[in-house]
Amino acid sequence: MAVRRVGSEERLTTSFPLSAYAFEPSPLSAARTAEFPRYLPYNEGNRTLIVEEDGTLAAASAIPMRQNLRGAVLPMAGVAGVASHPLARRQGHVRTLLHQLLDEMRDDGHPLTALYPFRPSFYAKFGYVGLPKPRTATFSPADLGPLLRADLPGEVGWERIGTGYPAWREFTERCLRERHGFAAFPDYRDVGLRDRDERWLLTARVDGVVTGAVTYRIDDHAGELAADDLLADDPLARALLLQFFARHIDQVERISVQVAADELPELWLTDLAVHVEARVARPNSSAPMARLLSMDALAGLPAGPGRVRVELTGDRWLAGTYLMDGSTGSLELLSGTAAGGPVPDATLTAAGLSALAYGVLDPAEVPLRGLGEVPVDAAAELRRIFSRQVPYLFADF
Known part of the structure; x- marks a missing residue:
């Protein structure tokens, strides 16, 4: 079994057929298959990975997009076209693809990622958190x-x-x-x-x-x-x-x-x-999800005058301890040991931090969702730093 990147016309025989089986009426007519080439220009800049072993077992793509996070426009990886061959499902292939895909997009400078899930609980395991649906x-x-x-x-x-x-x-x-x-x-x-x-x-x-x-x-x-x-x-x-x-x-x-x-x-x-x-249903009418892929997304964002030390646990991309300081009006991220004087502490998962950054949860809700431990004093500081906001993803991918 191998994971590799495909592009251009190779998509016609790898990722496109899997996506069509997963998201369209099936089996496809010859006329529908003949339409595939005209979609190539609109996928040319995507990063598409496949798992293959005697054929394509799974595929996933990332679209290099941009997203506004609290006033800053940042590169964002829009994950799309995640599909598996019906005989290769529930074998961990999508998990393997997503780890590598997000690794590569993060290394290419995309500190944010978003998607529309077929099952939110599956993507919650990757640190994604729900956003409001229009x-x-x-x-x-x-x-x-x-x-x-x-x-x-x-x-x-x-x-x-x-x-x-x-x-x-x-x-x-x-x-x-x-x-x-x-x-x-x-x-x-x-x-x-x-x-x-x-x-x-x-x-x-x-x-x-x-x-x-x-x-x-x-x-x-x-x-x-x-x-x-x-x-x-x-x-x-x-x-x-x-x-x-x-x-x-x-x-x-x-x-x-x-x-x-x-x-x-x-x-x-x-x-x-x-x-x-706002109708939310599985698998065809889901609300979007998003997460931070890098702490760089938060540095310099507008912030309220809060100060808190956060330990991020259990995450491939964000694990570590950080001191968050919004006292200047712009969020500063320092080493967790750089605090002078007593600073409230909180423990968050990647989804917990992403929920606060996107403004979809209050700090008091984070523990109720199993996304961290936030004592009352830390919640007050996080509430000052991350005001509650309603994100509007707009793009449907």
Whole structure:
């Protein structure tokens, strides 16, 4: 049995067939298999590893992405295409691949990693912790009627994504710089949205500047206008986008739109009857997970005035003792023995620290989840350093 990296057209006979068996209707038709080559450009920069022995037994890929962690945009490894041959499952091949894949991505300077799990408990063993899943808000366009009478400053642009892609990419790059948890694909992957050209692009503009954007499609007359992630700088941008959707009152029965976990669609309009749902199920509707791969991800991040010594245990990549000091407003990481005077101590797993860094758990929740031991005094310091925040991963890989 050997682990090796594959690329280019070799994916056609190794990783692509395994992924297709795992994530698509099976067996594949000849016509579907014939489509594989057109996906090669969108995978060219991925790092793809396979386990092979008389054929490919398992495969896993990492997409070199970027993610915003508390205001800092850092390289992030987006893990995707994890699949095993049905006769080779539950033999440890995926574990072997993930260890080597994350080793290599970390060595290449990716201090963060994220994925969408087929089973969260499996990836929890690798130190991943859950992130919020975007909500789907569904409502009737008739309930947006009041917006048709509103005189809103600004304007909307409407075009196919194939034409408007440069504006979309520029706006999502700005979201990446400004939104905690936001992630972006590399150019070679992201242009697939442009090349497929299967969406309309709607933009809100104020004084010529894009302040909101959403892609969407309509499935049929009297059907559904299905919008992807609604991205808006402010309530005005959101209102401009919804005002455009209101013009479909005599065309579609309902509108659905993806929104971040901290968005409140029930407060958008007074008489808006809206169903807001985040459905999590195995194996096809999972919430994302993420983790730190290197302590370098934390150095220099904005932090509150806390000071705590943390021992990280049981982890391949983060094990060690660190003094965390946020007294200057930027997080400093020192040797755990460099503390002057008494400093509260906490013991964390990689998932426990990642949960605090991403802002998804309070320090008091960490022990309840089995992710560490955090005494009350250490919890107070960690709470000062890592304020609770709601990450918004955005990219679906």
